[in-house]
Amino acid sequence: MTLIGYARTSTLEQEAGLEAQVRDLKTLGCKKVYQEQTSSIGPRPILETALDYLREGDTLVVTKLDRLARSVHHMGELVKHLEEKGVHLRILNMGVDTSTPTGKLMLNVLASVAQFEREMMLERQREGIAKAKEEGRYKGRTPTARAKSDEVVAMNAKGLSMGEIAKRLGIGKGSVHRILKGSQTSVAC
Structure with a gap:
């Protein structure tokens, strides 16, 4: 089993954060660490390279889930891709390791909780908009185009x-x- 690390920060100002991630991944014993500084919503060519590099039996290691996945949906796509390749995922700050049945369960539970939180936030947002409309305070967003x-x-x-x-x-x-x-x-x- 080979440990392959992935580290990401969004901006150049987060240089120390990137260095800390790389240090933690190397300390854990990652044979190779892929690192990039890019927005979570922008293209991530280094992540794509890391995913291509991974082989059956390898484990992709990240320090935190938000360094890897953009959303619950994106996490699901990544996990499915990793499973299809026979690759495990380890998320250090959560203690999740999908090479174990408990790790797989924890990842699914965490994804479900995140999805639930997102849906509740959207419901509260819709309620707030409806209330603001009733009170004549909601104007919608300003059209930019x-x-x-x-x-x-x-x-x-x-x-x-x-x-x-x-x-x-x-x-x-x-x-x-x-x-x-x-x-x-x-x-x-």
Whole structure:
């Protein structure tokens, strides 16, 4: 059984946190430690490399679950991928090790609790929004793309593609399409 570590921090300011993760993983005996500094929501090429490297019987080790998984759904996908490869998962701060039946049970229980908490938070959010609407205090979020309509139309007139317009303005390609369709302007692809 080979231990393979994965460490991640979101920003350069968290350098000490990354160093601490790497230190802990090496102290545990990880043969190889993959590390990257990237947002949990952004692309994670080093994680993909680590997942490709893992072989049957190996154990992927992380110091904390949030260093690995973006969400309960993402964790489920990762665990399924690891199981299909015959790879175990160890999460140090939780004492979870899926090479044991108890570890598998704990991971499933933790995932269920996290999912429950998420659903309860969303329910409270919906209740709060409904109450604010009743009281006339809820306005919804401010549409960001519509505020850039003039810029979208001007860029389209210059011949920029919808993708390029979206990228430059930081809005979705669908928003660009809706703005252009609404302005009855020809759409450059």
